[in-house]
Amino acid sequence: MNAINLADKLATFAEHWQPRVVGQFNGHDLMVVKVKGEFVWHRHDDTDDFFLVLSGRITIRLRDGDVSLGPGELFVVPKGVEHCPVADEEAQLLLIEPTGTPNTGNAATAAPRHIV
């Protein structure tokens, strides 16, 4: 069993909004992702949505206001709450979601799960 180095995992890919699974925890996928630009408005009816910023900055738009996050800051979007992540410049994040959760809230439009 080895430590998971998040920077090393992030160095293996360049695509934005394409999370990579780096580990598992209690039925959840631990994922790193690079983001830039605006994602889509979506919600997850069955799960909270965990964001921890590793580098860069993101804004999580909510229908009743924005939450701005920098390195070392986290935010949990409660289940059922619509949100739209946005990053002016590239940011790198740790995400946690139950294994199989579509990142757009919709299996038809979700990114495939890549494991690194």
Add this chain to the structure above:
Amino acid sequence: MNAINLADKLATFAEHWQPRVVGQFNGHDLMVVKVKGEFVWHRHDDTDDFFLVLSGRITIRLRDGDVSLGPGELFVVPKGVEHCPVADEEAQLLLIEPTGTPNTGNAATAAPRHIV
């Protein structure tokens, strides 16, 4: 709803091995903790144990070897696996465990849950 700044939360206390709850995620507590020295050997029969190092270094001793972690590295101790975290110098961690999990694996010896 606001971002949770982990460094700000860590600045509110000094005690070692006394996790502070900073948020909730899918029935889990998100916690920050300062550690130094050797904890106790323990296991959690019902949950994996998530460690992400924010600063410093820790070693997670396992019965079949050690895992060493620095900043930006994470490790998940599988449920039921005995482990003993150790830090030669102070380290700061993000921990995730189901709400109510005793940090020693035993309610009688666990640290109380503080919320910051």
